[in-house]
Amino acid sequence: MSSSENKQMGWAIALHGGAGDIPLSLPPERRQPREEALRHCLQIGVEALKAKLPPLDVVERVVRELENIPQFNAGKGSVLTSKGSVEMEASIMDGTTMNCGAVSGLTTVVNAISLARLVMEKTPHIYLAFDGAEEFARQQGVEIVDSSHFITAENIERLKHAKEANRVQIDYTQPVQNDTKKETTIANGDSQIGTVGCVAVDGNGNLAAATSTGGLVNKMVGRIGDTPVIGAGTYADARCAVSATGKGEAIIRGTVARDVAALIEFKGLTLEEAAACVVHERTPKGTVGLIAVSAKGEVAMPFNTTGMFRACATEDGYSEIAIWPAAKIE
Amino acid sequence: MGVWAIAVHGGAGVDPNLPPQRQEQAKQLLTRCLHLGISALRSNASALDVVELVVRELETDPLFNSGRGSALTDKGTVEMEASIMDGTKRRCGAVSGITTVKNPISLARLVMDKSPHSYLAFNGAEEFARQQGVDVVENEYFITPENVGMLKLAKEANTILFDYRIPTVGHDSCGVGVEKSLQMNGLPISVYAPETVGCVVVDKEGRCAAGTSTGGLMNKMSGRIGDSPLIGAGTYACGVCGVSCTGEGEAIIRGTLAREVAAVMEYKGLGLQGAVDFVIKHRLDDGKAGLIAVSNTGEVAYGFNCNAMFRGCATEEGFMEVGIWD
Numbered sequence: 001m002s003s004s005e006n007k008q009m010g011w012a013i014a015l016h017g018g019a020g021d022i023p024l025s026l027p028p029e030r031r032q033p034r035e036e037a038l039r040h041c042l043q044i045g046v047e048a049l050k051a052k053l054p055p056l057d058v059v060e061r062v063v064r065e066l067e068n069i070p071q072f073n074a075g076k077g078s079v080l081t082s083k084g085s086v087e088m089e090a091s092i093m094d095g096t097t098m099n100c101g102a103v104s105g106l107t108t109v110v111n112a113i114s115l116a117r118l119v120m121e122k123t124p125h126i127y128l129a130f131d132g133a134e135e136f137a138r139q140q141g142v143e144i145v146d147s148s149h150f151i152t153a154e155n156i157e158r159l160k161h162a163k164e165a166n167r168v169q170i171d172y173t174q175p176v177q178n179d180t181k182k183e184t185t186i187a188n189g190d191s192q193i194g195t196v197g198c199v200a201v202d203g204n205g206n207l208a209a210a211t212s213t214g215g216l217v218n219k220m221v222g223r224i225g226d227t228p229v230i231g232a233g234t235y236a237d238a239r240c241a242v243s244a245t246g247k248g249e250a251i252i253r254g255t256v257a258r259d260v261a262a263l264i265e266f267k268g269l270t271l272e273e274a275a276a277c278v279v280h281e282r283t284p285k286g287t288v289g290l291i292a293v294s295a296k297g298e299v300a301m302p303f304n305t306t307g308m309f310r311a312c313a314t315e316d317g318y319s320e321i322a323i324w325p326a327a328k329i330e
Numbered sequence: 331m332g333v334w335a336i337a338v339h340g341g342a343g344v345d346p347n348l349p350p351q352r353q354e355q356a357k358q359l360l361t362r363c364l365h366l367g368i369s370a371l372r373s374n375a376s377a378l379d380v381v382e383l384v385v386r387e388l389e390t391d392p393l394f395n396s397g398r399g400s401a402l403t404d405k406g407t408v409e410m411e412a413s414i415m416d417g418t419k420r421r422c423g424a425v426s427g428i429t430t431v432k433n434p435i436s437l438a439r440l441v442m443d444k445s446p447h448s449y450l451a452f453n454g455a456e457e458f459a460r461q462q463g464v465d466v467v468e469n470e471y472f473i474t475p476e477n478v479g480m481l482k483l484a485k486e487a488n489t490i491l492f493d494y495r496i497p498t499v500g501h502d503s504c505g506v507g508v509e510k511s512l513q514m515n516g517l518p519i520s521v522y523a524p525e526t527v528g529c530v531v532v533d534k535e536g537r538c539a540a541g542t543s544t545g546g547l548m549n550k551m552s553g554r555i556g557d558s559p560l561i562g563a564g565t566y567a568c569g570v571c572g573v574s575c576t577g578e579g580e581a582i583i584r585g586t587l588a589r590e591v592a593a594v595m596e597y598k599g600l601g602l603q604g605a606v607d608f609v610i611k612h613r614l615d616d617g618k619a620g621l622i623a624v625s626n627t628g629e630v631a632y633g634f635n636c637n638a639m640f641r642g643c644a645t646e647e648g649f650m651e652v653g654i655w656d
Contacts, residue, residue: 093584098584098585098615099584100583100584102555104451104555105451105452123551123554124515124516124580125547125550125551125554125555125556125580126555126579126580126583126584127554127555127556127560127583128551128553128554128555129426129427129451129452129553129555130427130451130452130453130553131452131552131553132551132552132553132554133553135552135553136551136553216447219447220445220446220447220450220454220458221453221454221457222450222451222452222453222454222455222457222458223447223449223450223454224424224426224447224449224450224451225447225448225449229449229560229561229562229563230560230563230583230584230586231560231562231563231583231586231589232561232562235586248447248448249446249447249448252422252448252449252561252562253415253420253421253422253448253561254420255561255562255566255586255589258562258586258589258593259593262589262590262593262597263597266593266594266597266598267597
């Protein structure tokens with residue numbers, strides 16, 4: 001990139017609460033708390049950036065907040081496995097150093113994203129899972145609770161519905177194996193949730209990304225999705241930071257987060273072009289959404305699902321909170 | 331009709347003092363695996379079937395760090411992981427935290443073929459294995475006396491740090507670490523068990539597939555997952571190539587190494603060897619790793635930036651080689 005194209009525009013932040021088949025008919029009592037949560041988390045992130053916290057701290061802080069909010073599928077409010085339990089996973093990546101950390105199979109750790117960061121900073125490894133991760137959590141003295149803390153009545157209902165339909169779903173969208181896009185027959189006045197994430201860049205072009213989730217409703221115990229897989233659900237380097245959400249299996253095979261960065265790096269696409277290319281041309285419709293920021297301070301939040309709970313803000317004062325695509329003027 | 335090609339590896343980062351008879355055993359195993367793959371390819375087996383077949387052979391033989399002969403965790407147990415990918419539709423399957431399944435690569439394939447998911451781990455994976463009726467054994471089956479000795483040395487190395495004047499158990503040489511600073515993943519090369527076995531194949535139809543299997547890093551924390559089961563890091567296959575990596579897992583993960591070969595071919599228009607060289611040169615920083623790759627046009631390539639990689643390849647045109655050193 002020439003130096004004139006390199007102008008850093010200031011800090012930027014984006015966060016998401018999951019992409020999926022969020023029905024346009026979502027009733028206000030379901031929609032508003034989530035919009036409010038997005039607003040609240042965005043504010044936390046913006047204040048942290050204004051206070052000049054490193055992007056790595058910013059994304060961790062925001063994702064912790066999203067994990068604590070029961071309306072999103074991470075931490076408290078995580079969807080349930082086929083056995084009615086919770087198994088949480090997360091990953092975090094520092095674009096400046098390319099260091100990363102990931103965890104899977106957590107059942108008692110209040111903030112998976114923070115444990116992922118500890119794996120990155122306090123072990124020689126990148127990824128710890130299940131019993132080993134839980135043991136590490138105790139060694140590190142992180143906050144742990146009884147597993148019931150994470151389980152909400154909403155998710156017990158969701159599991160029940162999923163079992164009745166005998167499907168594994170991203171919280172009520174079309175079945176994973178099924179290629180046809182028929183509407184789910186499950187009563188679905190409820191909102192779509194599917195993962196949380198945050199990406200941020202500071203005024204010096206330092207980037208970081210973080211993603212956290214409870215996974216798929218009715219997933220097999222032990223199932224790992226894209227969220228803790230570096231390059232799939234999370235990626236950050238010197239050019240961009242990306243967090244993806246949607247159908248884990250599709251994101252894994254598409255190495256979605258890295259693909260955005262690779263297009264920028266090898267084909268010279270802009271952030272917006274790269275993100276749009278990955279979402280609209282390189283992954284099947286109805287499977288993926290992502291948030292991304294570039295070193296220059298640009299933001300992109302494309303998705304090929306019905307909607308994606310998202311929010312972003314940039315230093316020049318722009319901010320946005322949205323669920324569905326912006327209305328187009330044909 | 332295209333031409334087939336196959337490559338195998340038994341891990342990157344090899345003790346320069348490895349006794350000659352061990353080197354010979356390694357070459358024989360690699361050769362045997364190539365012949366197994368070649369036979370299957372000549373009988374029109376698919377790339378995916380050949381990958382599974384060959385990796386099973388590598389897992390079963392205790393020589394390399396996968397299946398039986400896996401490196402040990404800090405608790406002295408074995409936790410294996412593997413992944414397999416079918417380039418045709420980029421379907422994939424992976425497992426981690428396997429403790430009783432004889433052939434993790436086959437379990438990974440079952441995850442891909444028989445479950446709605448791509449990746450299962452620990453208890454959930456073991457449970458799935460029982461549901462599928464695969465061969466299971468006690469964890470002890472996978473533990474070799476040699477690795478028990480290595481683990482002890484690795485633990486000592488962690489406390490003694492850079493004193494490499496430790497005789498290597500089980501080796502006939504006097505085993506003094508000549509390469510004082512030669513380390514892989516924080517371990518002296520003499521106690522590092524080159525991580526992973528792998529196989530990549532392109533069949534006559536031009537279909538690519540890749541598979542990787544490992545016991546992981548010697549003395550790893552229980553629960554540690556490396557690059558081998560991570561699609562895009564240790565394993566990748568798509569319409570243009572199949573890749574399997576080995577070496578420092580953490581470096582391979584952050585470099586999304588396997589995926590990079592394909593990305594560079596697709597986005598920069600490089601050929602297979604060019605892509606492999608590019609990735610080894612640019613995506614590893616301080617990390618040490620190696621990889622094997624095939625392309626849909628029947629080419630085969632490898633690259634590594636460490637001192638050695640157990641490897642072999644064969645093409646339909648009759649070329650065949652096995653090697654260890656640079």
